[in-house]
Amino acid sequence: MIYLDNSATTKPYPEVLHTYKEVSEKIWGNPSSLHNLGTQATRILEACRKQIAELLGKLPEEIFFTSGGTEGDNWVIKGVAFEKQAFGKHLIVSAIEHPAVKESALWLRELGFEVDLAPVTKEGFVDVEALKSLIRSDTILVSVMAVNNEIGAIQPIQAISELLADKPTISFHVDAVQAVGKVANEAYLTDRVDFATFSSHKFHGVRGVGFIYKKTGKKISPLLTGGGQENELRSTTENVAGIAATAKALRMTLEQAELVQARQAKLKNVLVDALKSYPDITLFSGHENFTNNIITFGLKNVRGEVVVHAFESHDIYLSTTSACSSKAGHAAGTLLAMKVPSKIATTAVRVSLGDDTDMSQMEQFLTILKQIYQQTEKIRK
Structure with a gap:
């Protein structure tokens, strides 16, 4: 098997699974309990919070645990909107955000908030000047992902940070789900970033766990209320083993x-050199300011799901861009935002390399690609 869908999810490291199993067996108390088992769980919980904070160059009290990226995005978008609505009801999210961000913002429209979608260039980068023109006196939140999950474009977080430097009333959120290990921490966790979202299973952790970074002093309404866990901001019993x-x-x-x-x-x-040698292949991912792990391309007139299943028949696994949208059969939202014609956008497939992807696997992939290209000759005419 050759697994090339690592942007959808990664295989947990063996050491990570060992830690999960060991903590599950030995530290199974509820951190909210007063007895010794609860105290042990709390110690593990806070030690993990401190370690994560140190790895990101932040403070322990700025890390809050969640169930993953979707919850984190929902929490920040909705929580900031509810917390700051007395000061304004205008939000800006980029046109290429993950559905967890975009749909949360559009849901807020139904409650009376105003939402603008910041456009992107034809290469897939947020247009900072266009974003600037959307900012209003009542803007309370700007949300832009660090790395685009569909084509791997590294977004201009530094430039946006500079744009917002003299606008302290606007909260700046970065969806960093695809960024960990792909770009340097400081590239997307600038001093101007107020909130950031992370998901464990995107960097070889386990599913159902994530965390958000919330800068000290920044306020957010709870998404979950109840027992008061996570400093009364996210109530539910913490998944200590997963954390x-x-x-x-x-x-x-x-x-x-x-x-x-x-x-x-x-x-x-x-891979890119090989793809460029085929006249009927369109390459959507670039080199400069793109991550090394994502390469998205399309075969002329061949829908992406057809290509995915063709590779699957050879035990090679990739996806039609975003895994969250692939089963719906929609064209990649990022490509449409880039003004790629729908007919071309529906051909897109995403190869996302893993930590253990090697050259022999790439050679096998290219061998099968050549076969599929030849088999689809009539379709491409």
């Missing part, structure tokens, strides 16, 4: 990030 596994996965991912990026860069060069 311990997340801390382990984050440390391991960041420790080897430089080596992994270098290896993926070589693989991407090989």
Whole structure:
């Protein structure tokens, strides 16, 4: 099997699964309990919070645990809107955001908030000047992802941070789900970023766990109310084993990030050079300011799901861009925002490399690609 859908989810590291199992068996008390088992769980919980904060260059009290990226995005978008609505009801999110961000913002429209979608360039980067023109006196939130999940474009977070530097009343949220281990922490966690969202299973942790970064002093309404966990901002019994596994996965991912990026860069060069040799293949992912792990392309007149299943028949797994939207059969939202014609956008497939993807796997992928290209000759005419 060759797994090339790592932007959808990653395989947990064996060490991460070991940590999850060990904590589940030995530290199974409720952190809210007063007895010793609860105290043990609390110690593990807070040690993990401290480790994650240190790895990101933040403070422990700025880390809040969630069930993953979708909850984190929903919490920040809705929580900031509800908290700051007395000061304004205008939000700006980019046109290429993950549905967890975009749909949360559009849901707020039904409650009387105003939402603008910041456009992107034809290459897939948020147009900072266009974003600037959308800012109003009643704007309370700007949300832009760090790395686009469909084509791998690294968004201009630094430039947006500079744009918002003299606008302290606007909260700045970054969806960092695809960024961990792909770009340097400081590239997307600037001093101007107020909130950021993370998901464990995107960096070899376990599913159902994530966290948000909330800058000290910034306010947000709770999404979940109840027992008062997470400093009364996210009530529910904490998944201590999952959180311990997340801390382990984050440390391991960041420790080897430089080596992994270098290896993926070589693989991407090989793949991109090969794709460019086919006249009926459109390449949607670029090189400069793109991550090394995502390469998105399309075969002329061949729908993406057809290509995905063709590779699957050879035990090679990739996706039609975003895994969250692939089963719906929709064209990639990012490509449509880039003004790519719908007929071309529906051909898109995404290859997302993993930490252990090697050259032999890439060679096998290219062998099967050649076969599929030949088999679809009549369709491409």
